[in-house]
Amino acid sequence: xxxxxxxxxxxxxxxxxxxxxxxxxxxxxxxxxxxxxxxxxxxxxxxxxxxxxxxxxxxxxxxxxxxxxxxxxxxxxxxxxxxxxxxxxxxxxxxxxxxxxxxxxxxxxxxxxxxxxxxxxxxxxxxxxxxxxxxxxxxxxxxxxxxxxxxxxxxxxxxxxxxxxxxxxxxxxxxxxxxxxxxxxxxxxxxxx
Numbered sequence: 679x680x681x682x683x684x685x686x687x688x689x690x691x692x693x694x695x696x697x698x699x700x701x702x703x704x705x706x707x708x709x710x711x712x713x714x715x716x717x718x719x720x721x722x723x724x725x726x727x728x729x730x731x732x733x734x735x736x737x738x739x740x741x742x743x744x745x746x747x748x749x750x751x752x753x754x755x756x757x758x759x760x761x762x763x764x765x766x767x768x769x770x771x772x773x774x775x776x777x778x779x780x781x782x783x784x785x786x787x788x789x790x791x792x793x794x795x796x797x798x799x800x801x802x803x804x805x806x807x808x809x810x811x812x813x814x815x816x817x818x819x820x821x822x823x824x825x826x827x828x829x830x831x832x833x834x835x836x837x838x839x840x841x842x843x844x845x846x847x848x849x850x851x852x853x854x855x856x857x858x859x860x861x862x863x864x865x866x867x868x869x870x871x
Contacts, residue, residue, distance in 0.1 A: 686721055699725045700765060706803075707783045707791070708770035711822035719805045719819040726821075729762060730802045733792035740792035759784050791823070798824075 688695060702722045705712050707729075714722065733740050736758055739751045747755065763784050771778050795802050806820040 685724075686717055688718070688721075700767065703729065703765070704767050704770055704783055706821060706823075707766065707786055708772050708781060711820060713808065713818060713820050715811075716805075716807060716817040716819040719821045722821055723803050723805060727800065727802050729766065729787060730791055730795055731800070732758060732762060733788050734795055734798075736788075736792065737796075740788045741790075755788070759788060762787060794823070 688698070690698065698718075699722060702712065702714065702718065703726050706722065706726055736755060739747065739755050740758075742751070744752065766783055766787070768782060768784055769780055770783055771780050773779070791802075802824055803821055804824050806822070808818040808820055810816065811818050
């Protein structure tokens with residue numbers, strides 16, 4: 679029995695499971711959105727959000743330039759980066775404008791993601807269900823970082839938000855049209871009757 683043992687096993691031993699989540703987390707940090715199975719996405723959310731929380735807890739020390747930090751703050755950030763690099767691999771290659779670019783994943787977590795989620799108390803990722811995979815009918819999901827209000831939106835997210843904003847305007851227009859038609863109908867009935 680697995681009482682009080684949190685987390686899914688995925689029919690893997692501990693080292694295989696840890697390696698899988700290290701790879702998934704590195705890809706999420708590098709690409710900012712990945713597609714995986716629903717169960718793996720739910721477990722990945724736990725792992726990835728702990729990393730971001732670790733960086734966010736440093737506060738402004740996480741993304742302040744090195745030359746503006748005191749010796750104590752430099753030591754704090756260095757220790758946090760060392761701790762994170764034990765789990766997260768250091769570099770990844772990402773395509774940007776048709777070219778392969780090598781990025782530092784630990785630096786991206788501390789500089790980019792920690793700044794992005796500075797005032798947010800948690801919930802840094804979202805899971806969007808995509809349906810079932812064709813080959814084995816596994817439920818698939820998209821895991822991505824949550825977009826903040828002041829940040830530029832991703833193309834897919836912006837379009838969905840814009841469509842959602844149009845719907846209330848259409849409903850309001852329909853209500854005003856229907857409210858105009860009702861008095862006209864009543865007047866026509868009164869004239870006829």
